[in-house]
Amino acid sequence: MDRSRWERIQDIFHRLSDMPLPAQHEYLEAAGDVDEAMKAEVRAMLREDSSAASLLDDEGLPHAVQDLIDQHAAFKENAFGPYRIVKPLGEGGMGVVYLAKREDIGSVVAIKLLRDGLLSPDRRNRFLAEQRTLAQLEHPLIARIHDADTLDDGTPWFAMEYVDGKPITEYCREHACSINERLLLFRSVCEAVQYAHRHAIIHRDLKPSNILVRDDGTVKLLDFGIAKQLEGSGIRVEHTLTGLSPMTLPYASPEQIRGGALGTQTDVYSLGVILYELLAGRLPFDFAELSLAEAQKMILEHEPAPPSTARTGKAAWDELDVLTLTAMHKDVLRRYPSVEALIRDIDHYLKAEPLEARPDSVSYRLGKFVVRNRRVLTATAAVCAIVLGLVVFFVLRLNRARNDAVAEATRTHRIERFMLTLFDGGDKSAGPSDSLRAATLLDRGVASARSLNAEPAVQAELYQTLGNMYQKLGKYDQADPLLRSALDRRKSIEGADGPDVAEGLVALGLLRLDEGRLAEAERLAREGLAIDRRRVPANPLAVAKDESALGHVLEERGAYDEAAKLLNEAVQVQSATHEVTTDLSDTTTLLANVNYYQSHLAAADSLFRQALAMDRELFGDVHPRIADDYYGLGLVQHAMNRDAEAERDYRHALAIKQSWYGKVHPDTALIMAAVGQSLVYQGKYDEAAPILQEALAIQEQIFGKVHPQVAQALNVVAVMEVKRGHLAEAEADFRRMAAINRATLGDRHQLVGIALLGLGDVYAEEKQNVRAEKSYRDALARLVGQLPAGHPTIAATRLRLGHTLVLERQYQEAASQLLAGYDVLSKQPGPPSPRVQTARKDLVTAYEALGQVDEANRFRKDPSR
Incomplete structure (x- = not known):
């Protein structure tokens, strides 16, 4: 053919x-x-x-x-x-x-x-x-x-x-899933769609064949080939034989059939059809004997029978009918306004709570209360009467409380601050938070906050607090709309330059930092800081907190000089109160990190110790923040070639993290690998090997085989193999590390450079100087493009490349590379490292070969030049 x-x-x-x-x-x-x-x-x-x-x-x-x-x-x-x-x-x-x-x-x-x-x-x-x-x-x-x-x-x-799974409807049918199990699978689908909507993308062709479920019950959403950016112009859909229709008719919304503008509620409709099929075992409309025009007319003009008509059983079908038919309502304005709203009602159903889609009434809420507490209420008629009376009392009390929200603002603020300490550890009597209860509490808090439209200032404060809490739990998709809503309401109340607007901008910037959107994080933090600096009179502590936030962003972007300047200013202001606070501890830790990255190791060591003393005063001796302080101290000791001291600090950190989180946790595995690394640099390879292998196995269990955290663990294992002389194993580990980082971070990322640097070390040990030179050059090209000038890793790479060039008798370039690296690493505190000593000998060799005897003698006679 x-x-x-x-x-x-x-x-x-x-x-x-x-x-x-x-x-x-x-x-x-x-x-x-x-x-x-x-x-x-x-x-x-x-x-x-x-x-x-x-x-x-x-x-x-x-x-x-x-x-x-x-x-x-x-x-x-x-x-x-x-x-x-x-x-x-x-x-x-x-x-x-x-x-x-x-x-x-x-x-x-x-x-x-x-x-x-x-x-x-x-x-x-x-x-x-x-x-x-x-x-x-x-x-x-x-x-x-x-x-x-x-x-x-x-x-x-x-x-x-590659997803090896079955369409969600087929999976549920084969596994005879219960109603609740089907709803939980469907909820996972909604979470994926909600994430796409958060990124301004609608799918437009949601259907069971695009939703696969693996044997382990995990869901994967496929085929965004016809997705649409929401900021684009209105989407017009053609349905002629010459056009490519971006939809599947049984799951298409009325607006798709009409060729109208589409939005997130288009996906909500398709989700409603999928839910109908999951619950009823069939589609809402039968098109078997219809022409295309007749099928389209049925979607536009006919109402589907409730899914309950196709099923029998004990499920609360009136609730499921409301939930499903609201999702696929023909009128966009009467449909769920977002996937988030659909998720909320799914959660309400699963918890036997009132649906937001149902008309509210005291009797309806009481009925839901009875369902949730049936076992208790059936114990005695007297208990039933008491509980029902209490429900009526609290429903009326809540209505009055909403009208008194402004008068209760001070009390509300106090409660919010107390709730925040449950996440920060500010209450000395508080242990690790129960994340499940915390998430449940937050969800209820959001629902309550939405009822305060008449009090926008109180509502904004609640949104800000709840958004911060979701952020601390790592639920960034749920934090984002709350923080943006809080900022919008504050702008409408205060104008563009209000103090609460500045706070909202910085909070949103820190969320963007956690999301990895660094450019936007910097822009928002700078806007907030500028507002607080313009205020008359200025609030020094507010400005200091903004400077600390911006310094954090700049540290992540590698702009260490500006970050250090801002953080130093913030520490001075926060210290002036002579009070130990979490804000001061946070800023001190950030400043310690910046000094570490700038190779100001003595300053970094002092700052980490100050943070440790403050955190002990605030949180006691056993807390994750204490572990983070010890981990920072271990990094500094390692950089100063004091690996016995580094091991001690890392083991302190590991004991605390493991007591809080157990072994199978990313923080535990990270510090476990650091312990192993410190043993490697002490030459204790047999002791290090099982620790490093266990850390790698934990990372793979948590993140899978292809993840940057796994690559980081591989790096430490590979370095150990080089030192043990197991060069074939080291080469395989470095190659796998490079492949993982390329696949997840892109070819030009600095961590790809680190892997290539390791490969160069392997080739150098094997006396393959040409391959070592190429690998070092490839590593240097990536590191120079990602790390700031003067970074010790760049300097160490130049020394390796320079040594290889000396062996290849390329003395002119060797001297240039060696000198650039030596100028950085020779100034680090502590005794000269073996690499610095080797560099000095290489410089003598290079300058002698070039006939520059005076330069050679300087490095031969004066180690400090």
Whole structure:
């Protein structure tokens, strides 16, 4: 079959595949430019598509697609970068999908190849849009993109996360999932969609086949190929035979059918249909005998029967009917306004609490209370009467409390501050928070805060507090709308330059820092600081807190000089009160970190010890903050070549972290690896090896095989193997580390440079000087682009490269590299390290070879120059 004929066949197939059967027949017969043989091929593909055969079964592939795969040169020549093709998986709307394996790190991916990338600009553009959209979405429930490139002929491809699972409806059916189990799976789907909406992306084609569930019950959302950025213009959808319809008819919203502008509530509607199918076991409408026009009319004009009509059982079907039909209401204004609102009502149902979609009434709330407390209420009629009376009392009391919110502002503020200390540890009697109860409490707090629209100042304060709490729990998606809402309300009350607006800007900036959005974090922190500095009279403590926040952001961005200046100013102001506070401890710790990164090790050591003393006064001797202080001290001791002292500090930190979090926790594994590293640098390899291997295993258990934390643990293991002389094992570990960091952080990241630096050390030990030189140069190119000038890691890399160049008799460049590195590392406190001593000898050799005797003598006679 020639390519153009196949392109025509597959184009018709993709247009018909989502239509009802009568419409497929109607359209196919009306296509006058399609001969009978082509129609027969299309019908065969449609029959295959509607069968239950797995896409993982090669025999389930349409023959024409298999022919195309067999003919494609890329399949035979392995032209997909580091990926080796294993087998074809199937065909999608835009291309062929392969199962592939990356040998260096052992990961398995799905590679998507655009079949007609050169012939169809529209399809190629959609393919590239899919690639860009997926790259923005990093969420555990959304299939990630790992790599992208083009073949020699210009055909684009990308490697994405391979998901071995079943459509959510099929999974629930095969596992006979209960109503609650189905709702929990569906809630996970909603979380993934909500994350995409937070990033201004709507899916537009949500359906069970795009929602796979693995055997372990984890959900993955697929196929953002037709997703749309919300800030774009209104989306118009065509439904002609010549158009590509970005939807699947049974799950399409009325606004999609009409071709109107779409938004997040379009996805809410599709989620409602999926929920209906999960609960009822069938779709809300039967299109089996309808033409396309009739099917569209049914969606637009007919109301579906409640899902309860298809089921029998003890579930609270009136609640489920309300929840489902509200999600798929034809009127956008009467639909759930967001996926977040849908999630809230799912949670309300699971907790037997009143739904927000139900009309509120005392009797309804009392009924929900009875359901939640049935066992207690049935004990005696007397208890029932007492409890019901209390419920009525508190419902009325809550109504009065809302009217008195302003008068109670002081008390509310006191309660908020107390709640914050449960997360910060400010209350000395408080132990680790129960995160489940905390999350439940926060969810209820948000629901209560939303009822205070008449009191925007109080509502803003509550939103700010609750957003900060969600942030401390790592729930950034839930913190974001609260902090933004608090900021908006404060701007409407105070104008753009109010003191509370400054606080809100800085708080949002620190959230952006946690999210890794550093440029936006810096902009917001600078705006907040500028407002507080302009105030007359200025509030010194508010300015100091803003400076500390901005210093934190600048530290993460590597702007150490400006960060140090701001943090020093903040420490001076916060110290002037002569009171030990968490703000002062936080700023001191940040300043210690900056001094460590600037190689001001004596200052860093002193500051970490000051922070440790303050944290002990605030929190006692056993607290995660104490462990963090000891970890910082260990880093400084290691940098000063005092690894016995570093080991002592690390072991203090490890004991505390393990007592709070147990062994299987990222903080515990991180410090465990640090203990192992300190043993390696003391030459205690047999003692270090099992500790490092255990730390690596914990990281892999928590994060999986491909994660930057795993790469960091591999680095320490590989360094140990070099020192033990196990060079083959070290090379394998460094290569795996480089591959992980490339896959997760990008090729130019500094941590890729660290891995290449390690590979250079392996080659140097093997006397492969040419390979060592190349690896050191590649490492240096990445480190110089990421780290500030004068960073000790850059200096150490220059010394390694210079030593290799001396061995290769490239003396002129060797002297330049050695001198640049020596000028940094020779000024560090403590005795000269072995690398500095070697550098001095290399400089003597280089200058003598260049005939510069005076320079050679300076390094020979005067170690400090």
